[in-house]
Amino acid sequence: MSNTNNTSESQGSQQSSQNSQGSHKAQKSQKSQEDSQDSRESRRPRPMEVLREARAQLADLTGMTAETVSSFEQTEEGWSLEVEVLELERVPDTMSLMASYQVELDSEGQLMGYRRVRRYERGRADSRGGR
The missing domain is CATH 3.10.450 (Nuclear Transport Factor 2; Chain: A,)
Incomplete structure (x- = not known):
């Protein structure tokens, strides 16, 4: 019985960790896209x-x-x-x-x-x- 509780607790912890990592990756990707857009807008071709x-x-x-x-x-x-x-x-x-x-x-x-x-x-x- 205690194994069942541990397993569901650890699964919840893993999901929380994965959600946090996914959110962090999405933020990095969005920041990268914004930086790329800013550099395109600010850099006119010579x-x-x-x-x-x-x-x-x-x-x-x-x-x-x-x-x-x-x-x-x-x-x-x-x-x-x-x-x-x-x-x-x-x-x-x-x-x-x-x-x-x-x-x-x-x-x-x-x-x-x-x-x-x-x-x-x-x-x-x-x-x-x-x-």
Whole structure:
């Protein structure tokens, strides 16, 4: 009879201990998630990271080589870039068709959208003033 009481008491003690450990693990996990979220929110990507990632994402989406970034600025929503892309390679190279793409990224550097804003031959001077 005393064995039965001991067993139920020890089971109750073990359950209490397990509940305490589970609660402690849940608190640690929640704290870890909060810390991770805080570090993501406080760490904006560096400009060079954004440039590299934008070029890579645009190349993946369009299948075209992103050659240069001619405009780059931080906006309230994230980042805005103008990327020069090789659209059609020709011989001689000065006859290749190039295009400028306006690329919008969110604050974490993920591509949100893009559009072609102009197309031109590589060897041609731009007649539109400052661009």
